[in-house]
Amino acid sequence: MRNKKTFFYIVIILTIVSSIFFVGFKDKNANNEELTLKETVVLGINTAKKWNENAKLTKLTSNDEKRGGTRGDTGRRYDWNLFFIVPGTDKQLLVGISKGVIDLEQELIGPKDAIAIELDDLKFDSPELLKIAKNRYNLRKGEDWATGYHFTLDIIGDKPTVTVFGIDKDDLFTRVNIDPKSGKITGAIHKVPEGGGLISIRAGSNTPKISKKGMAIKGISGNSDSLVAWGDQKPRAFNSAVQPFIELSNNNGESWNRLNIHQSIVNAWFNSNNQLYVATESELVRIKEPEDKIESILKLKTQIEGIDYTPNNNIAILSNGYIYTTIDDGKNWSKTTEPEPVMSLQISNSGSLIVFTNDRKVLLKNDEGWDVLKIPNEKKPSVLKVINDDLYLIIDNELWVHNLKDNRWSKLETNTLISRLIKKGNNLFGISEEGTIYLIDLGADSNELIENRLFSIQDKIVLDIENNKTGLFIATTPDYIWEEIK
Incomplete structure (x- = not known):
């Protein structure tokens, strides 16, 4: 009788553990479907290093899509494109990410003088950078060509720069440039009708x-x-x-x-x-x-x-x-x-x-x-x-x-x-x-x-x-x- 009870308790414990593992796995996948900028960079670098161990990131951009989700409101997007270089060569790799999964790898030919971006340059992630843009310019979700909030990482003025895209209080298409290392806004422009x-x-x-x-x-x-x-x-x-x-x-x-x-x-x-x-x-x-x-x-x-x-x-x-x-x-x-x-x-x-x-x-x-x-x-x-x-x-x-x-x-x-x-x-x-x-x-x-x-x-x-x-x-x-x- 005692052995039967022991077996019964073991089965219950294993069932609970399995359920916790399954829920945790499911939640992790769900969270990873929409990625922050830094999460995207880490996932992309792991793929690029398999292509060439010397690969360096040079550019990143979120892509417009109609999947729903937060559309960038949490600093996360479903779809991203990353560009990697082999310094000193014209070799480039385009990596596409969709819903947390690599869905595109394409070799390209590019300029040899492209500037690499290091992970140490990214102290602030996209959720924090979005908050900075919102607080300063009351930035709101884009409604037309670029729906929601969008993010790019590029070299502007020889410095790594994250640009947050949205619309301002007058519904004008707006871009806010931020230094991802310091969190300082380096520029903000909007498209004005003429x-x-x-x-x-x-x-x-x-x-x-x-x-x-x-x-x-x-x-x-x-x-x-x-x-x-x-x-x-x-x-x-x-x-x-x-x-x-x-x-x-x-x-x-x-x-x-x-x-x-x-x-x-x-x-x-x-x-x-x-x-x-x-x-x-x-x-x-x-x-x-x-x-x-x-x-x-x-x-x-x-x-x-x-x-x-x-x-x-x-x-x-x-x-x-x-x-x-x-x-x-x-x-x-x-x-x-x-x-x-x-x-x-x-x-x-x-x-x-x-x-x-x-x-x-x-x-x-x-x-x-x-x-x-x-x-x-x-x-x-x-x-x-x-x-x-x-x-x-x-x-x-x-x-x-x-x-x-x-x-x-x-x-x-x-x-x-x-x-x-x-x-x-x-x-x-x-x-x-x-x-x-x-x-x-x-x-x-x-x-x-x-x-x-x-x-x-x-x-x-x-x-x-x-x-x-x-x-x-x-x-x-x-x-x-x-x-x-x-």
């Missing part, structure tokens, strides 16, 4: 007027009396869909009225009957005045990836591998499969569908499928726009036009190098590399190109252009520059 807004140059004047300053104006369209503008009121460096808006002006931009649409706008325009069409992220609607009633024309379950329209309101929409087209103001729609990944799509006045693929092929829709347009000199175009039934292409820095009806190519002689094309109804605008805007017209002879110089807009990021009898309207978005935090 420019942006709607620029208008009234007919007969060369003086620009800027409204909606600081906003990302993604588009501007108009007819003889009205304008519609859309974009984002509070854009950030990596997100221009923070506070989307669309506004209508019936006095050519003197005053604006907000439309009751709160989704991001893909495009908007007036048809020949002065009805306003608006494409949101997944729906095409028509605005009926004067009561501003919103009528749905096409509602999709997936996001609108591309859209084009003509003055006679032929419309083409790309969404989730399908192209939807209409030639009767949206009463009837045809649906065709996207032939291959598409960069942009165009539709002509006669209803011809044209796509510009990711590998820069031009495909023309026919009754049975798609034809590949043969490009002069077999070169790849960089830009494609369709006006009426003419295809305008920039090919090897030259402007070409192809007529769909007579299948004829013409090379257009230009006085300046056009790098971008923007179309608005029957108008085609060209923007030169130095920032001059031209209105491009073929004139009576399709071989004759007329370049009407409209305005020079250097150092501005132009997204859209409209030109009517009252003047020229230019939609711009802010640029973002690094500025020291004061």
Whole structure:
């Protein structure tokens, strides 16, 4: 009996010990899935030393991911990349760590003069360094391109430096440099918006007027009396869909009225009957005045990836591998499969569908499928726009036009190098590399190109252009520059 009791107690003790061991092992693995900067360095060095016993750390960065977790809020991240060198050589090793496990080892060739970082340089770990950045600059989690808090370790000014990334109180992308040996902040900068807004140059004047300053104006369209503008009121460096808006002006931009649409706008325009069409992220609607009633024309379950329209309101929409087209103001729609990944799509006045693929092929829709347009000199175009039934292409820095009806190519002689094309109804605008805007017209002879110089807009990021009898309207978005935090 006594032996049985002894055996029973031993079994219980072994069970408890096993449970403690299992829980401890499990908790250790769970903690190690998200690693601090120093934990990452130690794990990476152990791997690098197997590659070369002389390996030294030269750089480290956390990576963005969508695994959840703390997203750096505890000074830990799931994914890291480390770079190691063999001093005096061009040998480098990239080590990737994901959830506490080495998942990448790749040999690289790099500069021979890269400076090594020693473990003794890392007195402070990422949780402590994050606390320092938070206390000094009220640093918060990034929300856009770099989500949460991020960390890098690099040589800046010949000294090892840890940079903590986040956003400041004004939602500006921010980086704080800290000496990991002393814990002293050595610099802090944030990305400040510069420019942006709607620029208008009234007919007969060369003086620009800027409204909606600081906003990302993604588009501007108009007819003889009205304008519609859309974009984002509070854009950030990596997100221009923070506070989307669309506004209508019936006095050519003197005053604006907000439309009751709160989704991001893909495009908007007036048809020949002065009805306003608006494409949101997944729906095409028509605005009926004067009561501003919103009528749905096409509602999709997936996001609108591309859209084009003509003055006679032929419309083409790309969404989730399908192209939807209409030639009767949206009463009837045809649906065709996207032939291959598409960069942009165009539709002509006669209803011809044209796509510009990711590998820069031009495909023309026919009754049975798609034809590949043969490009002069077999070169790849960089830009494609369709006006009426003419295809305008920039090919090897030259402007070409192809007529769909007579299948004829013409090379257009230009006085300046056009790098971008923007179309608005029957108008085609060209923007030169130095920032001059031209209105491009073929004139009576399709071989004759007329370049009407409209305005020079250097150092501005132009997204859209409209030109009517009252003047020229230019939609711009802010640029973002690094500025020291004061």
